[in-house]
Amino acid sequence: MTMVNNTAAIQPVAVTDQRASQLLRIEWADGVVSELPHGLLRRKCKCAECVAAQRAGQPVAQGSAITGIEIVGEHALNFKFADGHERGIFPWAYLRELGVAS
Template sequence: MHHDAPQAIVDHRRGGVLEITWPDGRVQRLRHGLLRARCRCAACERQRRQGLGDAPADASVRLTHLAPVGAQGLNLQFSDGHDRGIYPWAYLRQLGGL
């Protein structure tokens, strides 16, 4: 699995897709709803451990803000108010296989 930072990140907000281009040329298109559902913040992980599963992959949820977290990944904030998710590059690559 590659851990390199992407070459390009484009948020297609209207369409609800985050497009990531990796150094090896692979282009991923991750739905905002999927990103929200697969958040790994402490609250979302606790919900999973309690057997409540992922947050619903709501197609109406949109990214409202994304910011780099050092050289490791992105912090994503969503229209439902959720703003604690840090997504390492390796995890984003993994999500692209779903």
């Protein structure tokens, strides 16, 4: 995976999707490891559609397994979820934030 020098602290060195336990494991360049449940990532999606739904108080799909992961440029991941949602872009910095908070 390509590294970006100016944000070295929040660059991943390894991303492992543990489908059996529905955990996305990210090892960061500074040695921190984040284990992010798929369902958390689905609920925390920040795409326009999900943000609007959250603001309107609509329930966001729960417990959605990740079925596909794509790297977007050098700064983000795009997840596909079992409920058909596939527009969520998760920048590394946001994933790192979620990992620390959970």
